[in-house]
Amino acid sequence: MLHEILLSLSGHPSPLLRNDHSDPAAAAILSAPERELLSTAGHLSDLHCKLLSYTAQISASHPSVICRAVSTAINSVHLGAFQRKVLEVEESILRKDAALVGACNIVPLTAVIGEFSGWTRRLEWLWNLVQFISRESKGATCRAAQLIDKLRDELQTGYADIGETALSLVKVAETAWLKQVSTWVLYGRIPMLGHNDFFIRKDEEDEQGYSIDDELLPAFVTQSTASSMLFIGTSLNRVHRRGGMDPSISGVGHFSSQLQELAQLTFPLNSVMLSRAITAIRLTLSRTTLQKLLPLGKVLEILRILREFFLLGRGEFAMALTQQADEKIRSRWRRADNLAYEKRDGLGTVMIKEGEVATVLSKTWTALGTMQGQHADEDEELELARGLLRLNLFKSNPSTPGKGTSENGQRASHAIAATPFRNLLFSVPVTLTMQIPSPLDLFLAPTDLHTYTSINSYLLSIRRAHLRLTDLxxxxxxxxxxxxxxxxxxxxxxxxxxxxxxxxxxxxxxxxAMRSAWSTSSAAIFFLAETEAYLQVEVVEGLWDDFHGWVTGTEESARPHHQRPSISHHTHMGPSSAHSQEDDDEPAPDQSNPQAPKSSTTHDPQTLAIAHRLYLRTLVRRLLLAQQRFTDPLYDLLVHIDHLVALVHRLHGVWTAADLEADEGVVDAFSNLAADEADVRAGIRDVEAKVKHGVEDVVAVLRGLSMDSAFMADFEDGGGGGDGDDDAEDFGDEDGDGEGEGRYVPRRVGGVDRLLMKLDFGGWLDSGRSNRGRDGGGEF
Structure with missing residues (x-):
């Protein structure tokens, strides 16, 4: 019987221990304590047999490599230790060890079962763990991240034997996981074995080609560490793809130091130590390979393009684009008017097509070259922008921007208002975009470009309305x-x-008849000029100088080659337009050298990308582009201004035709000029009232925002509050190594109260309320 018990404990099922011994014959042979001891031995035997069977199945067929590694460790280490314990007990009995064998070679069953008393809880825990690995939830088996998280939680059970067992399995699981990570962060390749269980996935629809699956990310890995891993692997992947073209970057060295960083990690993995190791690998990669692949000079070059053309740093670009777009619209309407009535195809004759939009941008470049005269070919930024920028019809894609992503340190950005400013340039949705050349996509993502496009449509709409009014x-x-x-x-x-x-x-x-229209236009020009000056000079210019200074490591950023536009402010009737000025007293530091200016601080591409997104998020917030309660009435006002300008031009045409008829006898038999004039003048009076009410509505919204404590708290937080904290954390010194000391903190610029003070200067709005009703709607 003793031999049968030991064989059964070794993993060979025995009917002796599987019998419940409840029949009367067995009850007469075995006492109650003996039956209880045999039940305990049977329980251990049953657990051992099931563990052997299940671990063998998991090790052979489970899709997760890490789960297979843990299952193999359970079988080889812990079940092997149990088997050795059985052999030790058997050897002690055969040696007639006094601890187990008594007088007359009697071996008490209590002593034998007592030798395995410490294994019951451990085998039960292992059985629960194997069941956790084997079970399926919603058609999916256990994943590596779930198993690692469970094992790390089991370290805190309070039982020493369970803690030791869990610790040994945690080391196995995290070692296998760290081997997968090393394949990615050292070679830029997703591991061949277990790629379905790795937290980084190849995703062609994603902006970087790879994305992070948060469900496969262990809980001890912070989001900033995961984003650093994604950046490192993506960068190495692109380096390998470019290696055949450029021998200077084809080799990826420094493996010994990077391997040493990973080898120094202890198990269970500590979040801080892992973050330090990944940061060290990222900085090493940035100082060696990426320094050649993406020098700071290229980053500053593309940032200047974005500043000058998307953020309207070059006032002449906005002016030329607006003029060419208006000319295209007028030519399409003239063409439609010249067609015979039966050949007209509704609005099809005046709709803008993709090729015509591209032609408008081409003519804009020509106009800019004409403005610069013989020095146009010396403007490298203009030539670079000509090759990169595109003007396209907007095609909505519900799966694109606006999605909240967490890969590469990118969180759900501050939501940009859905106000369609892109409709105002051509009366159809048109956006200014840019091709992101490699390797600049290491720090500039398509979502960043989408933000630039939205800001450009917003600023260009205000500039366009200002220019069209002054052109009257x-x-x-x-x-x-x-x-x-x-x-x-x-x-x-x-x-x-x-x-x-x-x-x-x-x-x-x-x-x-025109007095009221002139006064309304002059008041609208004042509003647009002050608003544009606030947005361009105080917000865009202030944040750009701050961000450029952080990138170059200088306290104050020097002005680039082309200076910012100076917005002229006019409170009287007359034209007010933006003109770019050249400042000969401040030469650009990189005019003769295309490389970046020397600085004491060199930022790696991921740090630049995080800072750039924080800069954009702050810019969106400071421009009030995230406040739809502000952008919607502003958009309505711009539409009414367009309507007013169109009606004034139409009235001019009617009066010109009337003069020809009265003075020269040129009569148009198909028109009724008197009725047309009455209709247009009535329309102008209606639109004047809408423009005045529109200005009042926008100012009222600004007053409401200035008294909104929640908005002002977020606005005055300098860009670091709200959802901007997520990106700010990626700079943080979470691992205590001091890396977060040089993080980018946006400057506090602008202020709704400052804009309101400018708009209220002179009390022109209050006088407009009291004088309403005079001259077809009143003057401001």
Whole structure:
């Protein structure tokens, strides 16, 4: 019987221990304590047999390499230790050890079972763990991250034997996981074995080609560490792809130091120590390979392109683009008017096509080259922008931006308002985009470019409305006597005097009719000029200088080759436009050298990418582009201004035709000029009221924002509050190594109160409320 018990404990099922001994014959042979001891031995035997069977199955067929490694460790280490214990007990009995064998060679069953008393809880725990690995949930088996998290939780059970067992299995699981990580961070390759269980996946639809699956990420790995791993592997992958083209970056060395960083890690893995190791590998990669692949000069070059053209640093670009777009729209309407009525195809004759939009941008580059004259070919930024920038019809893609991503340190960005500013340039959705050349996509993601595109549509819409309003003053005949009175000698005759009187009365009537429109346009120009000055000078310029200074390691960023536009402020009736100025007193530091200026701080590409996203998030917040309660009334105001400009141009055309009819006898039989004039003047009065109410609505929203404590707390947080904390944490010194000391903290710029103070200066809005109703809606 004793031999049968030992064989059964060794993993050979025995009917002796499987019998419940409840029949009367067995009850007569065995006492109650003996039956209990045999039940304990049977339980241990059953656990041992099931563990052998299940671990063999898991090790052979489980899809997770780490689960297979843990299962093999259970079989070879812990079940092997149990088997050795059985052999030790058997050897002690055969040696007649006094601890087990008594007088007359009697071996007490209590002593034998007592030798295995410490194994019951351990085998039961191992059986629960094997069941956890084997079971399926919603058609999916256990994943490596789930197993590692469970084993790390089991370290805190309080039982010493369970803690030791869990610790040994944690070492096995994390060693296998760290081998997968080393394949990615050292070679840029997803591991061949267990790739379905690795937390980094190849994703062609993702902006980097790879993405992080949070469900496969162990809990002890912080998000910033995971994003660093993603960046390292993605960078190495691109280096390998470019290695055949550029011998200077084809070799990836420093493996010994990087392997040493990983080899120094102890198990169970500590989040801080793992973060330090990954950071050290990332910095080593940045100082060696990526320094050649992506020098700081290239980063600054593309940042200047984004600043000058997307953020309207070059005022002449916005002006030329607006002029070319308006000319294209006018030419399409003229073409539609010249077609015979039966050939007109509804609005199809005036709809803008993709090729025409591209032609507008091409003509814009030509216009910019003409402005610069013989020095146009010396402008490297202009030539680079010509090759990279594209003007395209906007095609909505519901799966693109706006998604909250966590890969590469990228969190759900501050939501940009859905106000369609992109509709204003051509009356169809059009966006300015850019091709991101490799390797600049290491730090510039498509979602960043989407943010730039949204900011560009927003700023360009305000600049366009400002320019179109000021262009009204270029219609000379609306502001002066036209046509002029007849000259002598005919002017001194009776007919000449009558003609002069007629022209004076005509101009006086038209001047009186336009007085309200001029006052409304002048007030709108004041509003747009002050708003644009605030957005461009205080917000965009201030944040750019701050970010550029951080990138270059200088306290104050020197102005680049082309200076920012100076916005002229006008409170009187007259044109107000933005003109770029050149400052000869401050030469650009990189004019003669395309490389970046020397600085004491060199940032790796991932740090640059995180800082750049934080800069963009702060820019969106400071420009109020995230506040749809502000952008919606502003968009309505810009639409009304467009309508007002169109009606003024139409009234000018009607008056020109009326002058030809009255003075030259040119009669259009298909038009009723008197009715058209009455209709247009009524429309102008209606639109004037809408423009005035629109300005009041926008200012009211600004007042409401200034009194909103939640908004002001987020706004005055300098860009580091709210959801910006996620990106700020990626700079943080979470591992205590001091790396977070040089993180980018956006400067506090602008302020809603400052903008309100400018708009309220002189009380022009209050006077508009009191004078409403005079001259077709009143003056401001």
């Amino acid at each position: 003053w270029k219609i000379t005949c609306l502001r002066r006597h036209h046509p002029p009175p007849p000259r002598a000698p005919y002017g001194n005759t009776k007919g000449g005097v009558a003609k002069t009187r007629l022209l004076h009365e005509r101009w006086s009537a038209r001047s009186s």
